[in-house]
Amino acid sequence: MIKSTTILEFNRAMMTASALLASPLTRGPSALPRQRQLIQRLKQAILAGQLPAGGKLPSSRTLAEELEISRNTVLIAYEQLTAEGFVIADRQGTRVAPLSAAAGAAKHAAAPPARAPATARRLARIVVTRNAHDGSLPMTPGTPALTQFPINAWRRAQDRALQAAPATALGYGNPVGEPALREAIAQYLRVSRGVRCDASRIVITEGAQGALALCVQLLTNPGDIAWLEEPGYRGAKSAFHGGDLDVVALRVDADGMVIPDSAWRDRPPRLIQTTPSHQYPTGAVLSLTRRLDLIERARQAGAWIIEDDYDSEFRHQGEPIAAMQGLVADAPVLYVGTFSKTMFPALRLGFLVLPEAIAAQAMPSVIEMLRGGHRLEQLTMAAFIENGQFSRHLGRMRRLYRERQAALRDALAAHLGIDHEVLGGHSGLHLTVRLPPAYPDRDIVQQARRVGMNPSALSAFAMSPRPQDNGLVIGYGNTGAERFPTLVRRIREIALGLKRVRSGP
Numbered sequence: 413m414i415k416s417t418t419i420l421e422f423n424r425a426m427m428t429a430s431a432l433l434a435s436p437l438t439r440g441p442s443a444l445p446r447q448r449q450l451i452q453r454l455k456q457a458i459l460a461g462q463l464p465a466g467g468k469l470p471s472s473r474t475l476a477e478e479l480e481i482s483r484n485t486v487l488i489a490y491e492q493l494t495a496e497g498f499v500i501a502d503r504q505g506t507r508v509a510p511l512s513a514a515a516g517a518a519k520h521a522a523a524p525p526a527r528a529p530a531t532a533r534r535l536a537r538i539v540v541t542r543n544a545h546d547g548s549l550p551m552t553p554g555t556p557a558l559t560q561f562p563i564n565a566w567r568r569a570q571d572r573a574l575q576a577a578p579a580t581a582l583g584y585g586n587p588v589g590e591p592a593l594r595e596a597i598a599q600y601l602r603v604s605r606g607v608r609c610d611a612s613r614i615v616i617t618e619g620a621q622g623a624l625a626l627c628v629q630l631l632t633n634p635g636d637i638a639w640l641e642e643p644g645y646r647g648a649k650s651a652f653h654g655g656d657l658d659v660v661a662l663r664v665d666a667d668g669m670v671i672p673d674s675a676w677r678d679r680p681p682r683l684i685q686t687t688p689s690h691q692y693p694t695g696a697v698l699s700l701t702r703r704l705d706l707i708e709r710a711r712q713a714g715a716w717i718i719e720d721d722y723d724s725e726f727r728h729q730g731e732p733i734a735a736m737q738g739l740v741a742d743a744p745v746l747y748v749g750t751f752s753k754t755m756f757p758a759l760r761l762g763f764l765v766l767p768e769a770i771a772a773q774a775m776p777s778v779i780e781m782l783r784g785g786h787r788l789e790q791l792t793m794a795a796f797i798e799n800g801q802f803s804r805h806l807g808r809m810r811r812l813y814r815e816r817q818a819a820l821r822d823a824l825a826a827h828l829g830i831d832h833e834v835l836g837g838h839s840g841l842h843l844t845v846r847l848p849p850a851y852p853d854r855d856i857v858q859q860a861r862r863v864g865m866n867p868s869a870l871s872a873f874a875m876s877p878r879p880q881d882n883g884l885v886i887g888y889g890n891t892g893a894e895r896f897p898t899l900v901r902r903i904r905e906i907a908l909g910l911k912r913v914r915s916g917p
Contacts, residue, residue, distance in 0.1 A: 446479075459511075507601065546889075552890055555757070555889050570788070589616025594612075602824070605738070614765055615782075616762070620752065623763065624647060624718065626778070627748075628784075634657070641669050642664065649875065660767045661899070684717045685718045689732070690733075696837075722752075723749060723839070725806050725810070726839060726840050727810075728814040743767070748762065749765075755805075760786070799869075816888040816893050824900055829904050831847075835883075842888065847882050863902060867903070
């Protein structure tokens with residue numbers, strides 16, 4: 413009885429297969445090649461269980477006649493299916509190969525669906541705070557003046573780098589970066605930022621985010637405690653949560669991160685992320701007293717500090733504030749920088765300066781973990797720095813951003829028309845505006861994007877938002893000074909409209 417049932421099922425399957433294969437292949441200018449159509453049709457039939465394991469396929473001559481195609485087309489299709497493991501060819505002909513139970517899924521369609529594989533638990537800790545948006549919209553924080561970038565000078569530097577580079581430059585290269593760029597960065601940082609470093613301690617990364625992720629890989633184990641600023645950089649939160657760290661958010665005030673003694677006692681960190689020269693997003697500068705105290709307490713606790721120096725080149729009053737890393741010798745500080753703000757985001761070049769205490773030990777592991785790449789971009793960037801174009805570009809951008817920030821401040825004072833507080837100093841590419849809770853920042857941002865503006869909600873940068881975190885982070889890097897009066901008036905209209913809706917008639 414079992415044998416008869418098996419034969420019956422086999423015959424039914426072969427009848428289904430015969431009907432499937434007997435239907436004509438699609439023809440016409442827009443149709444796929446017949447060989448590919450046949451391969452796809454046979455694969456689908458095998459995976460769906462319509463062609464059962466062990467079933468013998470028609471001979472190439474028979475199938476070619478049924479489908480009115482050349483025999484070579486069938487032979488090539490069978491050869492491809494054999495190479496991919498769908499069929500077995502031997503002296504007895506071409507038979508369907510034994511597959512896993514998945515191939516018979518159609519036969520057991522009534523069975524309950526299998527549970528989908530779960531993602532890592534750490535993903536649940538990563539809070540989604542931003543939506544896909546057009547970064548070219550005015551008021552986008554962190555976007556430089558891309559229309560003012562000296563593209564012709566960059567193209568010339570790129571051409572020179574291509575001409576000078578040997579054919580080997582098309583390979584992977586050194587995993588920690590091109591020696592020419594590492595040397596150029598080291599010299600630049602020593603002079604302009606007061607960073608204590610040499611080229612041997614610099615690692616080129618995929619932007620600042622790549623540097624943050626590398627810090628987590630090198631210095632922490634899952635469950636370690638990490639501190640970051642509140643409100644603070646969302647990329648740091650993602651990097652820390654992605655490393656399964658226990659994240660502690662510490663509030664910031666006008667002098668930067670506030671660290672109570674109880675935090676050192678009760679939740680001592682392994683890693684501390686800070687933006688001391690221009691806190692993101694509030695714009696505060698970490699005071700000298702707090703910098704020195706942080707370095708000393710971190711040293712005592714065996715903790716490491718990540719100094720994210722993302723836009724310190726653009727200080728609009730006085731000289732740039734020197735890096736915390738260079739304040740004292742052998743500071744437990746990993747210095748992170750990026751060219752996304754000074755050059756353009758698509759370049760995706762960042763860098764990490766390892767402390768001397770761990771550089772020799774860490775470099776072999778870094779070389780093993782990373783792979784080289786972006787060599788031509790790195791060589792072009794090195795040439796751009798060495799020939800003075802980078803310094804000239806920074807000078808032009810400082811003047812431009814100084815003008816745009818002043819225009820935004822004037823527009824806020826003249827046209828916002830609601831109670832507000834402008835946070836931070838005269839630096840960077842954005843201003844943060846604190847608003848009363850009656851004007852909900854996330855709703856303002858949502859409506860602003862609908863009418864072609866792209867500020868960010870201050871509360872979105874906090875893990876546990878408080879009433880004082882209600883506000884707007886307004887970028888001026890990519891927005892002409894003449895546009896701010898109109899844009900600010902539009903924000904005022906949106907904010908007042910939302911307040912009326914919330915307060916009711």
